Amino acid sequence: MTTQTPPDRQAEAVVADLATAAREASRAVALLTRVEKDAALEAMADALLDDAGAIVAANAEDVARGREEGLTEGLLDRLTLDEARVAACAEALRDLARLPDPVGEVVRGSTLANGLQIRQVRVPMGVVGMIYEARPNVTVDAAGLGLKSGNAVILRGGSSAAATNRAIVATLRRALAAQGLPEDAVNLLDGGGHEAAKALMTARGLVDLVIPRGGAGLIRSVVTESTVPVIETGVGVCHVYVDAAADLAEALAITANAKTHRPSVCNAAETLLVHRAVAAEFLPKAAAELAGAGVTLHADDAARAYAAQAGVAAEALVEGDLDREWLALEMSVAVVDDLDAALAHVREHGTGHTEAIVTEDRAAARRWTSEVDAAAVMVNASTRFTDGGEFGFGAEIGISTQKLHARGPMGLPELTSTKWIVEGDGQIRA
Structure with a gap:
């Protein structure tokens, strides 16, 4: 049996603070109406377009550093944002605003012989951690999908996109605040290396779900080291x-x-x-x-x-x-x-x-x-x-290759759980 090294105490403290703030924000976001969430998504899209120049400039720093460090052309392509790609990210948020709200959807229900009315409804997960590599568009997609599904997100992007992610998250948080919504619905876990990522993976009780998105090494690390439930987005051979x-x-x-x-x-x-x-x-x-x-x-x-x-x-x-x-x-x-x-x-x-x-x-x-x-x-x-x-349900948080909870492209419904609501008028069990 292998033993896992506990995460660094300082990293644990940073993640605990982020997750606590995200938990508080998630409670407010879970109660938003569809109209309120869609207005926030439109505001976030507008903010991205307004800040496109600053985001592209920050991205240029990351790309230049990545080229110096020998990133492959494939990874550089994933990393690169120009104004057209920023506009595509904004349009993805607008597409999300046009999609049905999954929260509150009745999955199934019935009235029992004794008159009890039962129904299973979709509810937010709560706090979702996202660990990913050189894909700054994922920062936007994860933030938007999290908001629309009533969740708060903690984003852990790769170091190769650090400047870009800082710029994007700052823009999105300002847009949320301008709508009177909690900024901590979107959080960035910045710096700290693997210890910070490990602290996020092991923040059981503070974080409800972790989703890795990237290469085989990253996914394997999250799956094997995490004590928080994981949806595995696998590699694509x-x-x-x-x-x-x-x-x-x-x-x-x-x-x-x-x-x-x-x-x-x-x-x-x-x-x-x-x-x-x-x-x-x-x-x-x-x-x-x-x-x-x-x-x-x-x-x-x-x-x-x-x-x-x-x-x-x-x-x-x-x-x-x-x-x-x-x-x-x-x-x-x-x-x-x-x-x-x-x-x-x-x-x-x-x-x-x-x-x-x-x-x-x-x-x-x-x-x-x-x-x-x-x-x-x-x-x-x-x-x-x-x-x-392409499947018609908007931006995705990733493509799951596992078989439990979610499989294939994961959209809004896959970022929800369910709960049973039972209503009666005094029934007791015999």
């Missing part, structure tokens, strides 16, 4: 499988989009699997298309040979490549004998995020959707659609 019965033109478009549309995000495809029966026709075209978009291919012997026919020099697969979340313009490629082999490959190397099949064979599609164990399973569609906005 997502596959596109091109079946023997695929429309190859469609398969080419889906593969290119899944890999190159935005390679640094978790729903980008990391591995291409191709049925042997269509590999000779499909892979030279796919290799040329992907290489033309700047993608480096890491391929097995058969796929390398087909890529060479198109003049593309693919690198040989090495141990660990098939389990890599590349988060960049790189992709693993393998030829498989049949659907069974593709399913076996996904079982071994998939992370339960998003898996796509391209096929015109309805039986193959049914097997894929039935047998693949993932949060999202695509048929003839890009993996890039696994996203709260």
